Amino acid sequence: MTPSAWDMTSGERGEEDYYRILGVEDGASPEEIRAAYRDLVRQYHPDAGLVKGTSFFFRQIQQAYETLSDPQRRQEYDEHLRREGKRPPRLFALDILPGPAELACVDEPQLLYLLITLTPLANRPEPHTRLNLCLVIDRSTSMKGERLAAVREAILRLVEQMQSDDILSLVAFSDSAEVLLPPQHTPHTRLLRPILASLTADGGTEIYQGLQAGLSLVGQARSDHQVNHLLLLTDGHTYGDAQKCLLAARAAARQDISISAFGVGHDWNEDFLDHLTAAAGGQVVFIENPANIGQAFLEHLRQLKEAWIADLTMRLYYAPAAQFKAAFALTPELRELEEIDGELALGALHYTHPRHVLVESIVNPLGEGTHRLLQVEAAGTVPAYGTPTVQRKVVRVPFRSQGNTRPLMPAAIVEAAQKVSLLRLQRQIEEEARQGQVPQATTLLEGMAARLLQEGQDELAGALMEEARLLAITGRLSPAGAKRMRFGTRALRPLLPGGTE
Amino acid sequence: MPICPTCGRPYLLNTIFCEHCGTALHPLRQTEELPPAGSCAPTGSAPAVVLELLSSAHRFRLLFDELPAVIGRADAGQARRPQVDLAPYGGLERGVSRQHARLFWQAGHLMVEDLASANGTWVNDARLPPNVPYRLKEGDILRLGTLRLRVYVRTDRSAVHQLPESG
Numbered sequence: 001m002t003p004s005a006w007d008m009t010s011g012e013r014g015e016e017d018y019y020r021i022l023g024v025e026d027g028a029s030p031e032e033i034r035a036a037y038r039d040l041v042r043q044y045h046p047d048a049g050l051v052k053g054t055s056f057f058f059r060q061i062q063q064a065y066e067t068l069s070d071p072q073r074r075q076e077y078d079e080h081l082r083r084e085g086k087r088p089p090r091l092f093a094l095d096i097l098p099g100p101a102e103l104a105c106v107d108e109p110q111l112l113y114l115l116i117t118l119t120p121l122a123n124r125p126e127p128h129t130r131l132n133l134c135l136v137i138d139r140s141t142s143m144k145g146e147r148l149a150a151v152r153e154a155i156l157r158l159v160e161q162m163q164s165d166d167i168l169s170l171v172a173f174s175d176s177a178e179v180l181l182p183p184q185h186t187p188h189t190r191l192l193r194p195i196l197a198s199l200t201a202d203g204g205t206e207i208y209q210g211l212q213a214g215l216s217l218v219g220q221a222r223s224d225h226q227v228n229h230l231l232l233l234t235d236g237h238t239y240g241d242a243q244k245c246l247l248a249a250r251a252a253a254r255q256d257i258s259i260s261a262f263g264v265g266h267d268w269n270e271d272f273l274d275h276l277t278a279a280a281g282g283q284v285v286f287i288e289n290p291a292n293i294g295q296a297f298l299e300h301l302r303q304l305k306e307a308w309i310a311d312l313t314m315r316l317y318y319a320p321a322a323q324f325k326a327a328f329a330l331t332p333e334l335r336e337l338e339e340i341d342g343e344l345a346l347g348a349l350h351y352t353h354p355r356h357v358l359v360e361s362i363v364n365p366l367g368e369g370t371h372r373l374l375q376v377e378a379a380g381t382v383p384a385y386g387t388p389t390v391q392r393k394v395v396r397v398p399f400r401s402q403g404n405t406r407p408l409m410p411a412a413i414v415e416a417a418q419k420v421s422l423l424r425l426q427r428q429i430e431e432e433a434r435q436g437q438v439p440q441a442t443t444l445l446e447g448m449a450a451r452l453l454q455e456g457q458d459e460l461a462g463a464l465m466e467e468a469r470l471l472a473i474t475g476r477l478s479p480a481g482a483k484r485m486r487f488g489t490r491a492l493r494p495l496l497p498g499g500t501e
Numbered sequence: 502m503p504i505c506p507t508c509g510r511p512y513l514l515n516t517i518f519c520e521h522c523g524t525a526l527h528p529l530r531q532t533e534e535l536p537p538a539g540s541c542a543p544t545g546s547a548p549a550v551v552l553e554l555l556s557s558a559h560r561f562r563l564l565f566d567e568l569p570a571v572i573g574r575a576d577a578g579q580a581r582r583p584q585v586d587l588a589p590y591g592g593l594e595r596g597v598s599r600q601h602a603r604l605f606w607q608a609g610h611l612m613v614e615d616l617a618s619a620n621g622t623w624v625n626d627a628r629l630p631p632n633v634p635y636r637l638k639e640g641d642i643l644r645l646g647t648l649r650l651r652v653y654v655r656t657d658r659s660a661v662h663q664l665p666e667s668g
Contacts (some may be wrong), residue, residue, distance in 0.1 A: 100515055108502060260556035362513065364654035414517055428521060447523060456595060456647035495591040
């Protein structure tokens with residue numbers, strides 16, 4: 001397949017597309033097509049006179065429905081789309097499960113959950129994903145000794161696992177940054193050893209210096225045919241340049257460069273690194289013991305190489321009756337997704353595992369019938385082909401006059417909401433502790449520990465109980481305990497169909 | 502807007518857990534019957550055993566009545582599948598072995614035997630020695646690795662669907 005055959009945009013602009021007109025997916029069932037048609041007719045029928053100038057659109061709706069509701073004609077139309085190169089093969093699937101399945105006609109706003117599943121559709125072996133990786137290493141005084149030694153060893157082991165057409169660059173920073181290795185195809189360890197030997201510890205931690213130098217190196221070697229990634233390793237707080245770092249991360253995200261961070265030990269700022277990586281679709285890895293740096297590097301490399309779709313983002317287009325409340329990634333990490341420029345950055349979709357997102361929306365009162373509440377759009381790039389890919393789906397939910405039964409909540413949504421509730425508890429604990437509300441924070445800590453025990457998460461529960469004890473004495477969360485709690489919560493995984501890692 | 506019974510804060514209709522204090526607001530009873538991991542609904546005359554998955558807000562009921570049965574986790578590269586497969590319920594993450602434990606009848610009692618599993622079989626928080634049968638009682642908590650199940654035995658078939666609501 002040539003890249004031109006994958007070009008979605010030419011088919012989208014101007015020319016009518018029956019599926020788009022009805023707002024259904026290519027693979028929509030006859031029922032979905034009929035429901036979408038009825039929905040549109042109600043809104044756009046010229047006799048309804050609701051909206052002026054709709055008769056042209058109404059004719060298009062008719063045409064689209066006549067074609068797509070007839071199996072023979074639909075098949076011919078699909079054939080036509082493929083011949084014209086307007087239908088790229090689907091590279092991933094977008095599935096949406098609403099909960100409750102039906103909403104009640106009530107006169108107050110209500111919550112609608114959506115469990116969104118993104119499943120890779122890739123036949124391995126695909127051409128392997130190439131990497132453009134820059135390692136940005138903190139060489140401040142606190143890295144001296146065991147930590148820097150572990151980093152040197154970890155980089156050598158990492159390079160042994162990289163493929164010859166991957167690109168590596170290296171930056172070290174303290175008060176200023178130094179390029180140790182400009183971008184180049186995986187260097188031999190013989191070349192790397194003397195460079196790493198020159199990596200010694202001295203000075204303070206100014207992350208912006210390192211970040212800026214690293215991003216410029218990734219930028220130099222950047223292409224759509226690679227995963228372009230910066231990995232920052234630090235053990236300290238940055239001083240005064242946090243805002244500049246966040247702006248740089250957002251600029252990187254716009255160039256499809258993702259940023260992850262490894263925090264070593266206990267004396268780094270998890271709020272700052274979380275914001276930094278969230279802005280650029282990456283993750284934070286908490287490395288309590290420097291001996292684990294090597295393992296963390298290899299695991300991170302494996303994940304980067306597993307990327308089937310990179311820089312996956314999601315947009316939600318709401319109908320007037322509904323609005324966004326919050327969104328949470330459930331896998332591979334449990335965390336809240338920040339909406340930046342109207343987009344939710346999800347990072348990469350791997351060859352092997354689906355991604356799950358729980359979206360909470362507020363829905364205002366509506367009358368009986370099936371209502372179109374929002375459209376979900378997920379887009380990313382496929383490094384193996386260097387092409388963009390996108391999937392869209394419309395969410396329609398039936399509204400019924402209140403019966404005597406409780407709304408049916410799918411099991412998977414209850415499970416996801418339970419994990420999200422633990423995440424909210426953890427953040428509530430941080431917030432209460434920050435405000436010096438020790439009794440409130442302690443009560444929440446104990447309550448969360450009890451729930452974790454019930455779920456068989458004995459280790460994390462134990463860490464929370466210990467933290468509750470310390471909190472009562474010191475009046476604040478310990479840096480180590482706060483990190484164990486935050487990253488332990490993030491590692492909680494809901495039991496979702498096909499979602500186990 | 503309804504009010505959380507624990508912390509008194511308002512919440513939106515359909516909310517499952519209170520955002521502030523984590524209280525379960527939506528009744529967490531079974532809202533859909535998942536396909537049982539073992540065999541199907543009871544048909545024979547032997548008593549039915551129901552395992553209720555506790556390591557989740559949702560109480561999955563694994564209903565099966567053909568004993569003996571091995572509880573474990575099906576694995577792609579494995580020829581022998583356990584009769585009760587816990588893989589779809591997080592078996593791997595929770596440390597369930599491929600062949601973890603065996604359930605069988607002995608002199609009218611339901612017995613469990615740990616099959617030398619990696620992470621152990623526990624009954625009411627006591628770890629069972631490997632390969633030694635242990636008698637289970639109604640309501641016992643069976644733990645495989647960190648996955649917890651409550652055990653019910655029902656001789657009257659009609660009662661299978663009338664288990665107590667646990668919260």
